[in-house]
């Protein structure tokens with residue numbers, strides 16, 4: 314064993330009870346930090362997974378980020394066009410077939426065109442307003458997990474039934490209707506159709522369950538009086554993290570607004586960032602407190618061992634050696650605490666993971682979502698070692714600067 | 726414990742430790758002068774006593790000669806090498822390899838056994854293997870009559886025995902010079918005599934240079950040379 318380490322260990326051994334308390338402090342700090350990080354990360358992952366499942370990864374809509382240049386300007390390369398009166402542009406993604414063909418070749422994922430609008434459902438005197446989306450069922454199932462959320466009937470029933478509708482279970486509940494019932498659907502375009510409920514779904518997101526419905530694209534185009542028009546292209550990617558890049562490329566190619574799931578939930582993402590900042594501030598604070606314990610004990614040892622420091626210096630130890638001894642003491646306590654704390658953290662995670670809850674929120678949980686990541690352990694241990702390093706270094710520097718002559722004079 | 730290697734025919738003329746105009750003043754609102762204008766040269770193989778009344782600066786001079794303290798003016802040369810411009814680390818290195826200290830109190834590390842205490846300077850110097858260190862510590866202890874005590878803790882020994890362990894520790898790295906500050910000051914007359922004989926033998930049989938501060942004038946008389954300090958300055962005894 315290196316000399317510096319063996320001296321450091323005898324010092325710790327001489328103050329065993331206090332050292333154990335310091336180790337426990339670090340251990341608790343590291344353990345709870347890991348459990349907390351794991352829980353925070355777990356709930357975040359869970360939340361994002363639910364979120365991503367429920368919405369398209371990239372959504373192309375019939376907006377443009379900037380107003381389209383007047384056709385005349387485009388055509389003749391004019392800098393400015395005065396006096397041109399724009400057409401009353403009917404909204405929608407123009408020429409969907411050409412649009413899909415443009416993306417087909419390179420898109421790392423699948424896409425589905427749809428037409429959405431507001432509709433009112435009426436059954437037995439009760440009204441429910443919802444967002445009605447017209448889709449091609451087979452194509453849509455390739456970009457959505459709605460098929461897995463079906464409670465009654467089936468999504469594919471729509472393909473066989475032009476007058477079918479699939480709605481959230483909250484909608485049928487509000488209407489008092491059941492599978493197989495026929496309901497009246499009206500839109501602001503003035504159209505009214507009677508559609509038969511061929512399926513209900515339950516996603517766990519209240520807003521979706523209580524206010525959305527699906528029908529075939531053709532029927533929706535009739536209801537909204539927009540023949541051959543779509544207003545949304547939903548894209549599901551193989552890699553969700555590519556969403557921003559894909560959205561940017563789609564936008565560049567088509568000119569239509571393409572929104573990645575991150576952009577669509579930007580404020581939510583900000584909340585998550587703030588949440589992480591808060592968490593790591595708390596982790597830092599916990600481990601800083603653990604650092605105070607180490608600082609106290611190493612300072613006590615420096616004070617107690619002043620004579621030994623003087624004699625080591627007279628024997629030929631450099632300031633650097635003395636500094637290392639006490640820094641080692643701080644780090645040894647921090648390292649032991651980190652190892653034990655990692656075990657504690659793992660134990661806490663296993664314990665928390667085995668608990669089950671009945672929670673009724675937007676997103677249902679049956680047990681605590683926990684994420685196991687080596688990063689949590691690395692960050693908690695890193696913080697702990699950093700703070701124990703500082704806590705050891707400050708008294709170590711003082712020890713190194715002690716004047717051996719003064720101590721030897723004082724002792725004799 | 727072997728004689729320092731001769732470095733040539735001129736070796737005897739290069740003093741082992743030399744002081745030139747050595748002055749140490751403690752700064753403060755009322756500066757305290759510990760020693761003033763000390764010039765001296767100590768040759769290899771000398772057994773030197775530093776005597777003088779209490780408070781005359783004997784310890785202060787020894788700390789300066791042993792590179793434990795830094796002079797305010799003047800300089801100390803060890804084996805011909807000027808030390809006043811050396812870094813703290815280099816001076817520590819010279820203490821480790823060339824100078825051995827023995828104080829009035831033994832200052833052994835209480836958690837380490839006797840043999841481990843003697844091995845500490847060797848481990849710091851790291852020139853020998855662990856086995857060789859252990860063997861050397863045991864042979865040093867045996868020569869000092871402590872063969873049976875190698876694995877005891879310091880507080881299981883008597884004062885005289887501890888002081889002999891401190892001597893063994895000072896000799897650990899075979900330094901050419903031993904500096905002792907009242908090495909017998911806290912011992913009874915029998916133990917004092919034992920320690921004195923050990924120092925005597927170091928000079929006579931092993932060619933070491935020993936500089937010892939002492940209050941005991943009889944003991945000083947039995948050394949080869951006496952330096953007398955009065956008020957921090959060298960004076961005739």
Ligand SMILES: Nc1ncnc2c1ncn2[C@@H]1O[C@H](COP(=O)(O)OP(=O)(O)OP(=O)(O)O)[C@@H](O)[C@H]1O
Pocket residue numbers: 722751757758759777778779780781782783784785786
């Ligand atoms: N830190 C200090 N502050 C003020 N005065 C000091 C300090 N250290 C030493 N002195 C004074 O410096 C002088 C020399 O001290 P030193 O210890 O070298 O004397 P000494 O000859 O070894 O004495 P003794 O025989 O009692 O050990 C003394 O008068 C002492 O009081």
Ligand SMILES: [Mg+2]
Pocket residue numbers: 783784785
């Ligand atoms: Mg003295």
